[in-house]
Amino acid sequence: MQDRLESPANALPSSVDVAVIGGGPAGSSAAALLRKKGHAVAVFEAQRFPRFVIGESLLAHCMDHLDEAGMLDAVKERAYLVKGGALFLRGAERSDFDFADQFTKGWSWTWQVPRADFDLTLANAAYRQGVPIFYEQKVTALDVGPPHTLTMSGAAGEHRLTARWVIDASGYGRVLPRLLGLDTPSSLPPRKALFSHVTGDRRPSGPDENRIWICMHPGGAWIWIIPFSDGVTSVGVVADLAFFERYAGDDEAVLRAALAEEPNARDRLRDAKLLWAPRILESFSASVTRMSGPGYVLVGNATEFLDPVFSSGVTLALESANRAAKLVDRALAGESPDWARDYEAYMGVGIDAFRTFVEGWYSGEFPRVLFAPNPSPAIRRQITSVLAGYVWDQANPFVREPERKLRQVLNIIAREEAAG
Ligand code: FAD
Numbered sequence: 001m002q003d004r005l006e007s008p009a010n011a012l013p014s015s016v017d018v019a020v021i022g023g024g025p026a027g028s029s030a031a032a033l034l035r036k037k038g039h040a041v042a043v044f045e046a047q048r049f050p051r052f053v054i055g056e057s058l059l060a061h062c063m064d065h066l067d068e069a070g071m072l073d074a075v076k077e078r079a080y081l082v083k084g085g086a087l088f089l090r091g092a093e094r095s096d097f098d099f100a101d102q103f104t105k106g107w108s109w110t111w112q113v114p115r116a117d118f119d120l121t122l123a124n125a126a127y128r129q130g131v132p133i134f135y136e137q138k139v140t141a142l143d144v145g146p147p148h149t150l151t152m153s154g155a156a157g158e159h160r161l162t163a164r165w166v167i168d169a170s171g172y173g174r175v176l177p178r179l180l181g182l183d184t185p186s187s188l189p190p191r192k193a194l195f196s197h198v199t200g201d202r203r204p205s206g207p208d209e210n211r212i213w214i215c216m217h218p219g220g221a222w223i224w225i226i227p228f229s230d231g232v233t234s235v236g237v238v239a240d241l242a243f244f245e246r247y248a249g250d251d252e253a254v255l256r257a258a259l260a261e262e263p264n265a266r267d268r269l270r271d272a273k274l275l276w277a278p279r280i281l282e283s284f285s286a287s288v289t290r291m292s293g294p295g296y297v298l299v300g301n302a303t304e305f306l307d308p309v310f311s312s313g314v315t316l317a318l319e320s321a322n323r324a325a326k327l328v329d330r331a332l333a334g335e336s337p338d339w340a341r342d343y344e345a346y347m348g349v350g351i352d353a354f355r356t357f358v359e360g361w362y363s364g365e366f367p368r369v370l371f372a373p374n375p376s377p378a379i380r381r382q383i384t385s386v387l388a389g390y391v392w393d394q395a396n397p398f399v400r401e402p403e404r405k406l407r408q409v410l411n412i413i414a415r416e417e418a419a420g
Pocket of ligand 1: 022023024025026046047054055058073139140173236302312313317
């Protein structure tokens with residue numbers, strides 16, 4: 001892991017055009033895009049990087065955004081493990097999706113990334129493009145303007161600055177949703193993730209070697225297995241809260257017991273050694289009443305977070321950051337962008353495509369499609385494009401009318417089953 005934190009020793013500014021709260025993928029990429037447009041932008045990040053965050057499996061569409069934000073070459077240098085698709089497993093059944101064979105024209109690969117290193121790489125790339133990043137500055141208050149006044153606290157005490165625009169990229173910190181009362185419950189029920197990094201993963205040889213595995217646990221959970229280039233593998237179990245209550249022992253015992261009950265994970269991970277005690281994230285799904293308002297916009301996980309099963313988080317973070325940065329640029333130039341249409345409704349298209357897949361996953365309907373005995377190659381290509389993150393391609397029926405298309409495919413499967 002690299003530990004070279006590139007950050008300015010300069011004094012905190014007293015005013016900026018755009019203040020970005022949080023230096024994860026959403027914050028660093030939004031700031032880089034605005035800097036390219038010539039705006040005085042600065043990032044205020046509560047922690048010191050590198051820092052751990054979960055969310056290690058990217059989708060192919062991330063590559064478009066990393067490229068546009070001028071970060072792709074810096075990430076390439078890190079030589080992360082290439083991800084060319086995703087493999088779903090249910091006992092002996094397998095359903096493999098290859099990004100090279102998809103409906104939408106786009107990237108056919110991406111990476112699996114340890115996020116501490118990846119996020120540091122993005123932040124350093126933004127810094128090299130002229131974005132000042134102030135670490136260990138926790139934003140604590142906002143006095144609504146214009147201009148807005150942000151209060152932050154760091155080792156040297158409290159600091160206030162004014163900003164014409166505030167971009168909230170605080171992820172799980174949810175700074176503006178809390179300060180402005182924008183939080184609203186997710187449409188998805190509470191679920192829990194228990195996860196760690198391991199060594200000793202017996203990776204398959206051949207084309208599956210790098211694949212992320214998503215294993216369906218017979219007890220209603222699912223398991224992720226995400227190999228990295230340094231030999232470490234990320235492993236996690238996700239389920240409703242009741243699933244975990246039937247296991248005894250500490251978190252490691254619960255994680256090992258759950259992994260041992262799923263045959264694919266059991267075979268691969270029988271010699272696995274945990275690198276740290278498992279971490280828990282509970283009730284991670286979240287939503288907001290609005291994603292933008294006068295002089296502010298929320299991006300990434302500070303908006304809506306659905307569920308980890310299709311690895312959509314970083315893709316939605318980068319897409320929203322890209323979209324928001326372009327609209328803030330227009331607003332700073334004196335235009336009046338239509339935020340409801342061009343930001344909220346636009347982001348809703350991609351979020352709703354993933355929502356249909358996530359709800360279908362937990363209802364059992366999506367696995368019926370995944371493991372259908374006679375899959376249509378055309379339908380699988382359309383699904384692959386959603387799994388690759390191309391969820392704004394209106395030519396794809398799973399984007400245009402996700403719910404209707406899923407029902408249609410389920411009806412075909414039901415008819416085929418009835419016909420024997
Ligand atoms: P973050 O990466 O969370 O960055 C936010 C930053 O804001 C942090 O560095 C934080 O320190 C900072 N911050 C917080 N509060 C403040 C404050 N008050 N002041 C200043 N700074 C602040 N996504 C994927 O794409 N692939 C996956 O495989 C995947 N797996 C997941 C597994 C689980 C169990 C969960 C729960 C999520 C997963 N995700 C995954 C989602 C992923 O974690 C997020 O979508 C992603 O990290 C969002 O990026 P972001 O930039 O919005 O926020």
